[in-house]
Amino acid sequence: MKTDEMSRNKPDRPDTARANRRLRLCGTASALIIAVVVLTGNCVSVPTGAYEPAARVRVTTTAVAAPEPGVPSKPDVSPDPDEPRTAVTDPQRLELQMRIVAAAEELLRTQQFVVRGHRYNNDCTGTILAIYAMAGIRLVDLFPRYTGGGVQRLHGIAVDHDLLYHSELPQPGDLIFWDNTYDRAGDKKWNDLLTHVGLVLSVDSSGTVEFIHYDYSKGAVKAWMNLTDPDTHIRSDGVIVNSPMRMRSHRYLNPDEWLSSHLYRELGAMYLIEL
Numbered sequence: 001m002k003t004d005e006m007s008r009n010k011p012d013r014p015d016t017a018r019a020n021r022r023l024r025l026c027g028t029a030s031a032l033i034i035a036v037v038v039l040t041g042n043c044v045s046v047p048t049g050a051y052e053p054a055a056r057v058r059v060t061t062t063a064v065a066a067p068e069p070g071v072p073s074k075p076d077v078s079p080d081p082d083e084p085r086t087a088v089t090d091p092q093r094l095e096l097q098m099r100i101v102a103a104a105e106e107l108l109r110t111q112q113f114v115v116r117g118h119r120y121n122n123d124c125t126g127t128i129l130a131i132y133a134m135a136g137i138r139l140v141d142l143f144p145r146y147t148g149g150g151v152q153r154l155h156g157i158a159v160d161h162d163l164l165y166h167s168e169l170p171q172p173g174d175l176i177f178w179d180n181t182y183d184r185a186g187d188k189k190w191n192d193l194l195t196h197v198g199l200v201l202s203v204d205s206s207g208t209v210e211f212i213h214y215d216y217s218k219g220a221v222k223a224w225m226n227l228t229d230p231d232t233h234i235r236s237d238g239v240i241v242n243s244p245m246r247m248r249s250h251r252y253l254n255p256d257e258w259l260s261s262h263l264y265r266e267l268g269a270m271y272l273i274e275l
Contacts, residue, residue: 073193096135096271100173103134104199104212111219124197125150127214128175131199137275151177151194158268166266168207168227174200175268176211176225180257182247190254194265196245198223208241223260230261 107113107130113120115133120126120140129140129150139157146153155177158164170176178196185192198213207228215221223243226232232241246258257263 093272097172099135100131100137100199100271101201103131104201106134107131107220108212108222121150122214122219123150123216124214125154127212127220128154128197128199131212132270135271137271137273139270139273141275149194151197154197154270155194155268157273158270161273163269163272164266165269169203170200170209170267171269172200172202173269173271175270176200176209177265177268178245178260178263179265180254180263181245183250183253188253190257196263200267225260225264227261227264230259233259 107127113122113126113130115130118133118140120130120133132139139154142157143150143153146156148156154175155164158175176198177194178198179193180190181192181196183189183192184195196213198211200209200211201222202210204210206226208224208226210222210224212220213223223245224240225243226241229241233244234240242259242261244258245260245263246254251258
């Protein structure tokens with residue numbers, strides 16, 4: 001990704017005991033190499049049925065992307081060599097992550113966005129909310145505390161609960177946040193932060209992440225991302241390494257940045273939230 005496109009301040013690793021405990025729980029577990037990422041390259045609509053969003057804020061910058069009010073600039077996503085990758089030891093957390101993955105697989109199969117009588121919108125945010133609700137976590141109950149679009153609200157929740165981090169090997173149930181998946185502001189500039197979100201399903205031995213996200217024309221689908229090989233779309237054997245994420249009609253703004261790996265922002269271990 002081009003670092004001169006926007007300001008990228010790498011978020012500090014949380015250094016409180018509580019935050020460190022959370023991130024340690026988010027370590028690599030061989031039983032949990034499955035990770036669910038709800039990753040929607042074309043999350044152009046904001047849910048309206050599941051909550052009442054505030055009016056969309058338009059970015060009005062001249063050249064370099066400036067964050068919308070309440071939206072931090074894109075962080076540096078260079079791998080952190082000091083990031084702890086210890087095994088998950090809390091069986092309740094492990095079970096919860098497995099429940100989230102199972103819920104995502106169920107949503108993929110049924111395309112059902114009604115959970116316990118509550119209808120979630122058919123978009124990237126609604127996909128996340130429905131999956132977590134199926135797993136017993138009603139993130140939608142926190143939405144009235146935040147403003148902006150659905151992705152911004154999810155990101156705000158992750159910020160307030162110290163759940164954001166970066167790794168080339170995300171964990172099951174992690175949210176994946178992307179920037180610039182489409183020209184949200186409609187100003188033909190590369191300045192649209194937090195435009196899409198997904199959820200991790202699995203990570204293979206090569207670092208390819210399988211995730212779930214909402215495609216505006218296909219519904220909830222699986223896609224792939226590999227942060228260790230960010231510029232490969234499809235291998236010579238036909239295996240997808242990084243799925244397209246930028247809307248095709250909007251790629252003229254920056255034709256070199258269009259894959260899931262290019263537009264990746266950071267991860268959110270939302271299953272560690274304390275409601």
